[in-house]
Amino acid sequence: MDTIGSERFKILDYAFYPDSIAVVGASEHPLSFGYHFLRHLIEHKFKGAIYPVNPQNEIIQGLKSYPSMLEIPGNVDFVICCVATDKVLQLLDECALKQVKIVHLLTARFSETGRKEAIELERQVLAKAQEYGIRLIGPNCMGIYSPESGIAFGYNMPGIKGNIGVIFQSGGAATLLIQNGAVAGLRFSKAVSYGNALDVNECELLHYFADDDSTSIVAAYFEGTKNGKSFFDALKTVADRKPVIVIKGGKGNAGSRAASSHTAAIAGEQDIWKIAFKQSGAIEVDDIDEMLNLLMLFYELPPVYCNRAAIMGGGGGKAVIAADLAEAAGIILPPLPFDIKNKLKAIVPGLWDWLSNPLDTSIWGDEGIKLAEVPRLFLESPDYDFLIIQSSEDNPMADDIWAYIMKMNTTMILNNFDRRGKPIIAIMPRVKSYENPMDKFRWKIIEEEKAKLINAGVPVFDSISEAVKALSRYINYWRRHQTNIHA
């Protein structure tokens, strides 16, 4: 593999871009990880050689299975280990003979159990791997997602790559981020879930992602670290080069307890983590939803340095609430300047002096069709830095006309949206129950319209509240970044 350099960090390329993978404990049993991981490689059309290893089958999922690592012809770069703890030491002996570079130990029930014999076994595993020069990811983790190579650790992960890199101690949380992010339009360069961090740890991963040209944005979830100084240095190295959005898991009493039994992490002093995130320039968020909201902005929008918004769409109450939430989040809504008022006078002579920012669109009546001309006024005006368009699902019409208005809203956004131009952010309601016959039709329309916007690259938020909170942090990031550059 010619991309592998001699630097220590580049050894991880063997996990993200291996020429060959052995799935040890590969299986036909649909409840087992040996089943899932092999199936993911097949479904994602992994580009190299796939070697299922399991002495009990000759064929697994249509592929020739090998009774042991030693029977595989040629060398193996990367091993996904799905067997139980008591088989790991012997596996490492076999891996050494096959010149394996990295082993992903999906295998759990090591130190995170808190049991003495499991902690001792984990220690022996590390010692043996180090003796052989084999690197370990995990144990107790989901390992690698690399859409470019065709490696995944969950179902429904996109086969197309993007520029978001994911470093998550928790595999379940990483799965949620990737699956839900994919539906929101996000795509990822690569992801790693690294569990107990026995060998490859958060510091090494941060340095790797800092250097990784295919990653422009980093999303991370940490439960603990064993070396605060190295961690801070690594985090700062990445954050100096690209936006980093981070969750610290295990902040309170119960959370620390949970982190300890989850990945054997020592959650540590929370104030120190907070300061480390702040000083490194990483953006701390509290849950996956907040992370997705921020990622959407970094993924879809150009930098935004100023906070002057125009808001339009929906009725009066919606506009008032939007204005309050925006201002509370630190976003300014400048009143309509004279030239926009003047242009509105030509468009809607009966309403122009009553219109404001936020722009209530509920009372346009027969002139509603002229709304399509309004976004351009804001986008062309030097008085506004971005435009938020709320859907008008609060319109009082019956289903057919209600749907027509919702679709008009989408068309208005798409006709004015330019990926490289002044940003438009859309607010579409959260979908409620499809199962409720009362509203089935309307939620279906909302979904269809939302999908059109997402496919075009428009950031779509479920609520104005989430949008303005994320936007405020996004703008602050770029302001700080700008200051740093000019300092």
Added chain:
Amino acid sequence: MDTIGSERFKILDYAFYPDSIAVVGASEHPLSFGYHFLRHLIEHKFKGAIYPVNPQNEIIQGLKSYPSMLEIPGNVDFVICCVATDKVLQLLDECALKQVKIVHLLTARFSETGRKEAIELERQVLAKAQEYGIRLIGPNCMGIYSPESGIAFGYNMPGIKGNIGVIFQSGGAATLLIQNGAVAGLRFSKAVSYGNALDVNECELLHYFADDDSTSIVAAYFEGTKNGKSFFDALKTVADRKPVIVIKGGKGNAGSRAASSHTAAIAGEQDIWKIAFKQSGAIEVDDIDEMLNLLMLFYELPPVYCNRAAIMGGGGGKAVIAADLAEAAGIILPPLPFDIKNKLKAIVPGLWDWLSNPLDTSIWGDEGIKLAEVPRLFLESPDYDFLIIQSSEDNPMADDIWAYIMKMNTTMILNNFDRRGKPIIAIMPRVKSYENPMDKFRWKIIEEEKAKLINAGVPVFDSISEAVKALSRYINYWRRHQTNIHA
């Protein structure tokens, strides 16, 4: 109507329970309010007489139409006025002759325009109504929703009544609350959108809802008030008797500006509003989503006075994040007591000493079926006040088994849920795009399972973050309430 007493407040019964309604400006044109409001009465099977009034049609929506109010046989209790501002004075003359008790002035473009002649006309309308002793709701508002009578101001509003009363200055926002609330399982006693509050105002409405036996919970949205002292007294009267959840619209510069052009409201000093809400015992929230979340708890749960939660469901990362969010919101997660540990030892001998609160359910493997026994341990334990069950959509299985686990989750909740017992709160993920073929199957299952829970009366939240914030405020409300009672 024998429910009408002689007290001043009871005059509003004529709006919520009229024997006859005239829709003035009734129409066949599906873009007009005269169309919507007549259609709502027909669809909701209004119990009394319906009189469409419009000189241009003989039949409207299948009903005999009257050229003017004066042609209607007999008296009319309640008028829904959908005609333009210049026709309102004459209409009031006709209403006086028909002994109309209350007129809902849907008609907009009065004082909220800020125009001198519109303000003057509004003044004349009030003077004339007062001269005739006719009460006015509005102008510039959506008026009345009364499921018991069969009156509605929006499509997709439930025909079945509940115990939530809605006092909203904004009709669009009220529509969102009722439509989205309905899908979340909420039902309403009655709602009023009162717009410019020319005659019937927030104070009178608050007193009416305080006395209204069919309303046990009040949801309110105010943009302004003309008399702070009366407002506070009215609000306190309601809040002393029932939970009141309130949004103040028009808090910042842009919001006040928007409120003024929305309902001609003088938004006023925000600190005074905040103090008024606090001292009256009302719960202030910032948007409709937050309001819905709190309403769900008040609607579905018995009072909860203590904050000790057990959380179960989902994998490790999810559990850690849940614990952090819960503790940040002021909810305590006591560690598992000895007797629960002991019972778990019998249920899952290989895992019991590793399990904690929050309870990670991702590693139960073949023993996952035994999870069904766990909720009872928490519900029967004196160490926990309520149980939060997160869905396990982060499980790593393929679609069919993934769906099986999701359904098992629902069954586990339903088998343990008792409306009058210790509360169970469910967390189900927000539905993402149905339009994305990648995830279509999974979101459909989530929707189906969510609907089962909602139909059974389980409060279902879109995220743990929203659930713990709402729960914390809910518990604080009951604690304060308890203190008041014992003081």
